Amino acid sequence: MTLRHRIAIALVGAVLVSAAITVAGEEAGASRELAALQAVDQAWLQAYNAADAQTLASLYAEDAVLLAPGTPAVHGREAIHAYFASDVAASQKAGVTTHLGDPDGGVSGDMGWCSGTYSVTDKDGHVVDTGKYLSVSRKEGGAWRYVRDTWNSDLPATPAPAEGKN
Secondary structure, eight states: OOOOHHHHHHHHHHHHHHHHHHHHHHHHHHHHHHHHHHHHHHHHHHHHHHTHHHHHHHTTEEEEEEEESSSOOEEEEEHHHHHHHHHHHHHHHHTEEEEOOEEEEEEETTTTEEEEEEEEEOSSSSSSEEEEEEEEEEEETEEEEEEEEEEESSOOOOOOOOOTTT
């Protein structure tokens, strides 16, 4: 093998090692970002169960849209705060607690998503609802903020009573 061949092989090897290091670094960075994104879900959960509408709203971007079940879309952080102020008060009055299951998610640049399952228990620990959620987040100023957030129950919808019938 000539010196030229040895140099070429060494250069190809160096390029492959460099590419592997780059990919490993990107995967580690994405893993850290996904963990940070999932930590926002945990902060949401703690704030929700503590009936802390202010903290909940702070987790949303100014232009976020909340797509809660049984209600029209809620646009903007201020309106999201008002929604949660009412919602968490009702949950606290009912004595229910929300729990999150194992989340999944992904990150691409300054956008990320999380999805998973939730359950709601009453004060005796009985499960009264289960469902799933999906959130899309954007990284702003080093912090992940929800830009779209939605969830829905696994329970069948209760049909509304027909008009004029009692």
